[in-house]
Each structure stands twice: as C-alpha cells, then as structure tokens.
Amino acid sequence: MIKLEYEHRQAGHCENGVTSNLLNYYHLKVSEPLIFGIGAGLFFSYLPFLKMQHAPVTSFRVWPGMIFNRSTRMLGVKTSIQTFSDPKESMNILDRILDQGTPVGLQVGTFHLPFFPPEYRMHYNMHNMVVYGRDNDTYLISDTVLEKPVEISYKDLMRVRFAKGPFAPKGRMYYLTSVPEEVNLKPAIIKGIEKTAYNMTGIPFPLVGVKGIRFMSRQMRKWQKKYGDEKASYYLGQVLRMEEEIGTGGAGFRYIYGAFLNEAADVLNQDWLKEISIEMGVTANRWREFSYLGSRNCKKRGKPEESYDFLAGIVYDCAAKEEAIFKKLRKIK
Amino acid sequence: MEKDFTDIQPKSKENLPDNDYQEDNFSLSPNRELFYCFDEKGNYKKLVDNHYEANRLIIKQGWDAVNERVGQVRDQIVQGKLSPLAFFMEKTMMEVTILADYSGFSKRKVRKHLTPNGFSKLSPSRLETYAKVFDITVEELLNPDLNAQTFINAGKKV
Numbered sequence: 001m002i003k004l005e006y007e008h009r010q011a012g013h014c015e016n017g018v019t020s021n022l023l024n025y026y027h028l029k030v031s032e033p034l035i036f037g038i039g040a041g042l043f044f045s046y047l048p049f050l051k052m053q054h055a056p057v058t059s060f061r062v063w064p065g066m067i068f069n070r071s072t073r074m075l076g077v078k079t080s081i082q083t084f085s086d087p088k089e090s091m092n093i094l095d096r097i098l099d100q101g102t103p104v105g106l107q108v109g110t111f112h113l114p115f116f117p118p119e120y121r122m123h124y125n126m127h128n129m130v131v132y133g134r135d136n137d138t139y140l141i142s143d144t145v146l147e148k149p150v151e152i153s154y155k156d157l158m159r160v161r162f163a164k165g166p167f168a169p170k171g172r173m174y175y176l177t178s179v180p181e182e183v184n185l186k187p188a189i190i191k192g193i194e195k196t197a198y199n200m201t202g203i204p205f206p207l208v209g210v211k212g213i214r215f216m217s218r219q220m221r222k223w224q225k226k227y228g229d230e231k232a233s234y235y236l237g238q239v240l241r242m243e244e245e246i247g248t249g250g251a252g253f254r255y256i257y258g259a260f261l262n263e264a265a266d267v268l269n270q271d272w273l274k275e276i277s278i279e280m281g282v283t284a285n286r287w288r289e290f291s292y293l294g295s296r297n298c299k300k301r302g303k304p305e306e307s308y309d310f311l312a313g314i315v316y317d318c319a320a321k322e323e324a325i326f327k328k329l330r331k332i333k
Numbered sequence: 334m335e336k337d338f339t340d341i342q343p344k345s346k347e348n349l350p351d352n353d354y355q356e357d358n359f360s361l362s363p364n365r366e367l368f369y370c371f372d373e374k375g376n377y378k379k380l381v382d383n384h385y386e387a388n389r390l391i392i393k394q395g396w397d398a399v400n401e402r403v404g405q406v407r408d409q410i411v412q413g414k415l416s417p418l419a420f421f422m423e424k425t426m427m428e429v430t431i432l433a434d435y436s437g438f439s440k441r442k443v444r445k446h447l448t449p450n451g452f453s454k455l456s457p458s459r460l461e462t463y464a465k466v467f468d469i470t471v472e473e474l475l476n477p478d479l480n481a482q483t484f485i486n487a488g489k490k491v
Contacts, residue, residue, distance in 0.1 A: 010367045010381065033369070033377075053395070053426075111425075117362035119392050123431055146364055147381070164434035165427075237394040244388045255369035259377040274375070281371035295387035298394040 006103050006132035008142040008149040012256055013245075014128040015067045016041065017144030018105050021130065023077070025103055026179040030075070037260030038074050038188045039067030040195035042253055045208045046216040052166070053122065055238035058216070060245070060252030062199070064126035064167070065107070068174065070195075074188035078178040083170040087158050090171035094131065097175060103132040103142075107172040109163020115143070115150040125167045131157075189264045190332055196257075197329040200322060210326070213319035220312040229304060236311070237298040240291050251291070254284035270332075276325055283321040290314040361389065399426055407479050416452030417477045421467045435466045 006025050011017020016032045016039070023030050036042070041061050048056040061067075072079050084090035097104050109125040110116050116127075133140035137154040152160075161171045200209040207215055216239070223232035243252040258280035265273035294311050297304040361384060368380045384392070406423045409415040422432050429447075433440045438459075445451035446463075455463075457471070464471045 012367050012369050012379075054398070117364050119361050119396070123426060145366060165431040168434070234394070234398055237391045237398075240387075240391045241395055244391060255371055255377065258371055259369050262375075262377055277377075278375045281375065281377065284371055291391075292387045295390040298391050 001133075001135045002099060002101075003133035003135075003140060004098075004101060004103055006130065006142060009144070010147060011144035013041075013061075013253070014144050015064065016256070018128045018130055019068050019071055021142065021144070022103060022105060022176055023075075023179065026176060028075075028077075028179055028183065030183075030185075031263065033256050033260035033263055034185070034189070035071045036067065036253070036256050037196070037264060038185075038192040039069075039071035040192050040199065041067045042196050042257045043199055043208070044210070044212045044252075046212045046219075047207060048219065053238065055235050058239045058242045060243055060254075064128075068105075068128075070192075071188075072176070074191060075183045075185075076180050077176055077183075079174055080177050081172065081174040083172045085170070087162050087171065090161060090173070091154065091158055094173060095134065097173075098131060098134055102175045103130050105130050105174045106161060107169040108160040109165070109169060110160075111163060112156065112159050114152065114156055115141075115146065117145070120145075123163070123165045125163050125165055125169055185267050189267060193261075193264070193329050193332050197326040197332075200326040201330065210319050210323045213315060213322065217312040217315040217319065220315065221309055224304070224308050232308065233297050233304060236294050236308075240294050240298070243287065243291050251284035251287040254280060254287055258284055273332075276328060279321065279325050283318055283325065286314060286318050286321065290318070361392070399423075410479065413449055416447055416449045417474060418452055418463060419447045420477050420479060421463075421469070421474065422447070425467060432466070436462055438462075 004025070007021065009017070009021055009024070011020065011032050013032075013036070016035045019035045019039070020030055020032045023035075030038075039062075043059065043062045045059045046056065047058075050057040068079075069081075082090075082093070084093075094104055094106075106129055107125070108127050108129060109123065110127045111121050111123045113121070113127070129141055129143040131139050132142055132149075138151050139154070139157050140149060141152050142149045161169060161173075163169060203209050206212070220236070223235055226232075227235065245252075258277050261273050261277035261280055265271060265277060290311060293306050293314070297306055297308075297311075299305070363383075365381050365383055368382065370378050370380055372378070403420070403423045406415060406419050410417060410420055422428075427435070429440050429443050433443045436443065438446070446455060446459075460471045460474060464474045467474070
C-alpha cells in the first residue's frame with residue numbers, strides 16, 4: 001500500500017492541471033494559467049480535409065503533450081517520458097516508479113474510463129491524469145476534470161492506457177525527475193508569449209492561427225447551401241463542442257489565456273499586459289456569445305434560429321480582435 | 334506567486350434550467366467542472382459549476398447524432414444489408430479503423446465482416462475476439478437486442 005501526499009486540485013484543462021499539480025507536489029507553485037501560457041497552449045486550426053466524429057477537425061489549442069513538454073523545459077524541470085508495447089511491462093514499471101515515491105502522469109483513452117462523466121466518453125485518447133498511490137489491485141487517481149480523487153482497478157487502468165484508435169496512448173507515462181528549488185518565471189513567460197503570438201499571426205499557412213479562424217468563418221457561410229440544414233448544424237455543433245471542450249469555459253481556452261496575461265502582467269511588472277488581458281477577456285466573451293447563439297441552431301433539426309452569415313460574422317470579428325492582440329504581444333520584451 | 338481567484342459559490346442543482354432535457358430523459362453526470370470566466374471590470378475568476386445551457390445543448394446534439402446513426406444501421410440490419418457487427422460498432426461509436434485496431438484484424442477483413450455474408454462465415458474464435466472488444470457474450474453478438482440504446486440515452490447515471 002502506497003499513498004503519496006499528492007494534492008488533488010481541479011483544473012480547467014487536463015494537461016495544464018496535471019503539470020501544475022505535479023509541480024505543486026515538488027513545492028513549486030505555478031498556477032494553471034501560467035503553465036498554459038508558458039507552454040504556449042493557445043492556438044487555432046481548422047482542417048476540413050480531416051474528419052473526426054464525421055465532422056471537420058477544429059482545434060483551439062496546440063497538439064496534446066506540447067504544453068507539458070514545453071512548460072517543463074522552459075522552467076528547467078527534468079522529465080522522463082516513456083511509451084510501451086507490452087501492457088504488463090508498462091504496469092510493472094508504473095508500480096516501480098510509484099513505489100519510489102513519484103506521482104506519475106498517464107495519457108489515457110476516455111472511452112473505457114469507468115469514472116469519467118458518461119457524456120464525454122468518446123474515443124478520445126489524449127486525456128491526462130495522475131496516479132498517486134496503489135493498494136494491491138486498486139490505483140489512486142487524481143483526474144482534474146473531477147471534483148474528488150477516484151480509484152481504478154488494475155484491469156481497467158491497463159485497458160485505458162492501451163486504448164486504440166487515433167492518437168493511441170501506447171501506455172504513455174511521464175514524471176518529473178528533477179525540479180529546481182527556484183525558477184525564474186520571467187524569461188519563460190516572455191518566450192511563451194512570443195511563441196503563441198507567432199503561432200497565431202506568423203505561420204504562413206492559411207488553416208491555422210488567425211488566418212484559420214477567418215478561413216473557417218468563410219466556410220461557415222457556405223455550409224447551409226453546401227450541406228443542407230441538418231449537416232450544417234452538426235458541423236457547427238462540432239466546432240462548438242471543441243470550443244467548449246471540458247473546462248474551457250466556452251471560449252476555446254481564451255479565458256485561461258486572459259487569466260495568464262493578467263498574472264503575467266504582475267510577474268513581469270508590465271502594466272500594458274493588463275490592458276491586453278482585458279482585450280483577451282472581451283474577445284473570449286465574444287467567442288462565448290458565438291457559442292451561445294450557435295448552440296440554438298443545434299437544438300432542433302430543420303430551420304436554424306440564427307443565420308450562418310450572422311454567426312460567421314461573430315467569428316470574423318473574433319479573428320480581427322485576436323489579430324490585434326497578438327500583433328501587440330509580438331513586441332513583448 | 335500563485336494567484337488566488339475568488340471562488341464563486343456554485344448554483345444549487347435545483348436552479349438548473351431543465352426544460353428540454355427532462356423530456357428526452359437526457360441526463361448528464363452530477364460532476365461539476367472548473368471554468369475560467371471574465372467580467373467586464375477586468376477580473377478573471379474560477380468557477381466550479383455544472384454545464385451551462387449552451388453546452389448541454391451541443392453535448393445533446395452530439396449524442397442525438399450517434400443515436401441516429403445507430404438507428405440507420407438498425408434498419409439496414411433488418412433489411413439484411415449489414416451484419417450485427419455493424420450495430421455494435423456504431424453503438425460504441427467506433428469506426429472501421431478503430432475496430433480494426435481493437436480486434437487486431439485488418440481493415441479489409443473488418444469491412445468484410447460487416448456484411449451479413451462475411452459475418453456468417455466467422456469462426457468461433459473470431460466471434461470470441463469481437464465479443465471481447467464489445468464486452469458482450471458471443472450469444473449477444475449473434476442475436477443482438479437491436480433496441481438497446483447508447484448508454485447516454487438509456488438514462489444510466491454514474
């Protein structure tokens with residue numbers, strides 16, 4: 001029986017939360033928004049040629065795993081990341097690391113995860129949670145989506161670690177091997193902001209960043225004519241589902257990013273960031289308005305309640321607002 | 334260093350808008366999630382609460398779409414166009430690629446097994462493999478209860 005003194009804290013998003021909580025275990029207090037900002041988590045991409053759950057892939061953040069990798073590297077924290085081909089071996093190594101007194105982060109699939117809210121049980125393989133103890137065949141889990149820590153059996157844990165399908169986790173586990181006692185947040189924050197600003201405004205590719213938002217907005221105007229009422233409403237719903245993705249507060253991570261800028265202003269002692277954080281919040285509210293009005297089109301099949309032109313207009317506006325914000329942020333020193 | 338956001342007291346469960354959802358027997362888990370939000374005064378807050386209405390609507394739409402696809406597959410099985418395997422595949426929201434990964438068969442084989450003809454020629458051990466993927470018995474796989482619904486609509490709660 002082993003149970004580490006790991007503090008379960010609920011978080012807006014699993015990867016930020018897991019990273020922040022793991023650092024917290026080693027007495028390094030870095031909040032969830034800071035991890036998100038330093039890890040340059042904010043992004044946008046719209047890939048109509050890739051379909052997931054029968055609709056175009058839309059994402060409001062960077063590739064899974066990048067936030068953890070980037071934020072720990074920036075903070076000078078050493079980590080170990082492993083994947084496995086043999087499930088039994090992966091469990092043995094997990095046990096060994098746990099017994100050494102190290103909490104372990106795991107990438108898992110949510111479909112077979114017994115304690116997960118049923119409405120989210122899709123074949124989504126990029127969920128993160130932490131194992132912080134075990135007792136024979138029972139493992140103690142801290143999942144940042146849930147209010148309380150939970151337990152899972154050996155069999156179920158092995159199954160979710162080796163979930164199949166797109167982005168299969170292959171037993172991926174990660175833990176911190178050395179954590180500095182003091183970290184200098186300033187350069188990490190500046191680099192994080194520079195990276196996000198570049199991602200949003202600088203990549204010469206039309207489907208990502210601010211250009212991607214505009215592209216989606218233009219496509220949205222054509223949906224109804226091209227696909228008919230029902231499919232257009234389903235596509236819209238899919239965009240909104242990604243925007244609402246667990247804990248983002250309904251604005252595709254824009255609220256967390258605003259909270260990050262707000263905190264960064266204090267750390268860096270640069271007051272102009274406070275103003276930008278307010279602009280970010282206003283933009284986030286606009287996104288939320290889009291999601292609120294858009295969801296009405298998903299209510300009943302048939303005639304939409306809001307026109308797609310109108311909704312696309314809101315998205316276009318968001319793109320303009322974000323472009324202004326990140327152009328300013330690129331000048332950060 | 335860590336900033337303290339004021340935690341707002343969550344609404345009680347009774348205050349939730351429940352107009353459309355109860356009719357549909359659409360139940361969401363009682364778990365409350367953490368959100369970040371912003372007011373025009375420039376303050377960011379953390380909030381722990383249930384889904385707000387817009388979110389519930391789109392989650393419901395996603396599950397309605399799943400159930401509709403299951404319904405279409407059900408019809409096609411009755412008409413003899415698809416095998417029972419297709420029903421379980423759609424019910425667990427799998428696609429051919431995912432089912433191929435879980436079962437270990439190639440995508441081409443899985444597509445073949447989705448036809449009534451290909452399915453009828455399956456060996457007992459292969460049936461066993463598929464049954465294991467879906468957590469059911471071979472008997473259930475051969476004679477599925479086609480009226481069974483996806484768990485979200487069956488009103489099952491955690």
